[in-house]
Amino acid sequence: MRFLFACAASALALALFAALPAHALTADEARAIASGDTEARIVALDKAVLTADEKTAAFIQAMADDAVKFTEDKVFVMKNDKGYDPVSGAELAVPDAAEDVVNNNLMRGAFDAAQAVLKLASKDVAVRAEGAQGLLKEPSESRLPAVERALAAESDPAIKAQLELVRAASMLDSTDPAKRIAAAKALAERKSPDIKLLLNQRLADETDAGVKSAIAQSIAAIDGALVWGDRINAIFSGVSLGSVLLLAALGLAITYGLMGVINMAHGELMMIGAYATYVMQGVFQRHLPEAAFGWYLVAAIPVAFMASALVGAVLERGVIRFLYGRPLETLLATWGISLMLQQLVRSLFGAQNVGVENPPWMSGGFTMLSNVTLPWNRVGIVVFAALVLLAVGW
Incomplete structure (x- = not known):
């Protein structure tokens, strides 16, 4: 299996280098x-990759895969x-x-x-964009010729902007202080946590006072932009978590406000709805086409409500209706039922937590700022809680 993987990776490397001037x-x-020694190996690697042919690309892939041995005068893939x-x-x-x-x-970097x-x-x-992102993680002045060549050939505006960022990050490694200052100022235009981390790392190693000042100013400018993103993240996290608590609180408020019942099994009724969703996920996975899986959550919403409502109705008909006006007995009875429901779920599904997957249309996120996604x-939770609140109020 490892041999097949290595062959496939080598084939990809060869295909990627088909357009480069070969050496x-x-x-x-x-x-x-x-x-x-490591430094000499990196220098040799950076030099070879600039004009690599198919064999060089395959050799680099083999080195990355730890599939190379050597003696004093020979190298073996x-x-x-x-x-x-x-x-x-x-x-x-x-x-x-x-x-x-x-x-x-x-060396792995x-x-x-x-x-x-x-x-x-x-x-x-997409592959070129991935390459530009990879170079941003390992910027080096020795790779500037490769970046400049890619910039000259690149036609996609987004990748071109990313490569310009890579060029500026690589210039931070320059021996010329003026170039490092220019690079720090250019990087300040990109208000992102990754750039801040890169500048902080460079600041720790910098010895020139002028360059240190320029880097510190760039970091301060980035911090000023990121602070709003941090606030938005904190607010949204609070709202999304509060939406879940709101749904639970609505049920408690209705139960106690309309029925005067302190239901200690309220959390377990929510648990029933959660496991009903898990069961619906399994039904879609085992009995329906793969293309339909993305809609299991839509089907699970009414099923979860009905499952919880059915258990709640049995609880009211079988126990609670005989204890109206007796809050202490109701509290103790529903607490005992909550323990029974927990044990029932353990017996049916096991003691370990089970996972419910996000459908494809709920995966990913919406990027507002460089540090806000x-x-x-979570957006779906907030919207759903708002709709439930409006329905209850109406």
Whole structure:
């Protein structure tokens, strides 16, 4: 299975690099990337990826997959327990003295960045966008030529803007203080938590006073923009959580206000509705076409209400109606029934929590600001609670 996965990943890497100006991988380049100290390996990797051919791309993928061994004068790409020359592709006998390549976290980050460069050559817009995002996580001045080349060839405005951001982030690594100051000012235009984190990391390592001041000003500007997003997140979290509590409180208010009954099993009746939703999910998964699964939640809403109402009706007819006007006895009786309902659910569904999936149309969210994304499922809860409140009031 791992061999098949490695083959598929290598094929993707080859396809991504089909459009780049090719430079044949040499044995010296392969050794420089596979062995030596980390800094030298990263320099060799960044140099090779700029003009990589298909074999270079496949070798980089193999390195990222930890599928490479080496000796003092040879490098072997391992596939299905066999060794191959990364330059010629010929099968080689792997000596017992061959060592596995060891990639530390810094080296793995460099391989991630190299693979991101590979993706910039793809014809698929989504893949190129993924590559630009990957480079933003590992900015380096040594990758500026690849970024500039991708910028010159890019036609999608969104990806182009992302690559310009990558270029500015890479210039933070420049040896020229003026370039670092310009990069800090350019990054301040992008008010996002990722950029703030990047600037904070650079600020901790910066030694030039002028650059430090520019970075600090950029961070302050970003903080000023993000504070409103933090407030919106806090307000929305409170409203969405309050919507759930509102639904529970409405039931308690109606039960006590109209019937004068303190129902200690109220939470368990809500639990019945939740498990009814879980059962409906299983029905849609097992008995209906896959395309219909997204609508299980719509069907579960009336089913959950009816299941809870049915149990509540049995509870009222069988117990509560004989205890009207006796609040203490009602409290004790409903508390005992709540324990019985809990044990019934444990017996039917097990003691472990069960999961209810979001349907596709409730997955994801609506992005308002760079640090504010409102999940559709929480938006749905707020809207549903508002509709129930209006219906009760009407």
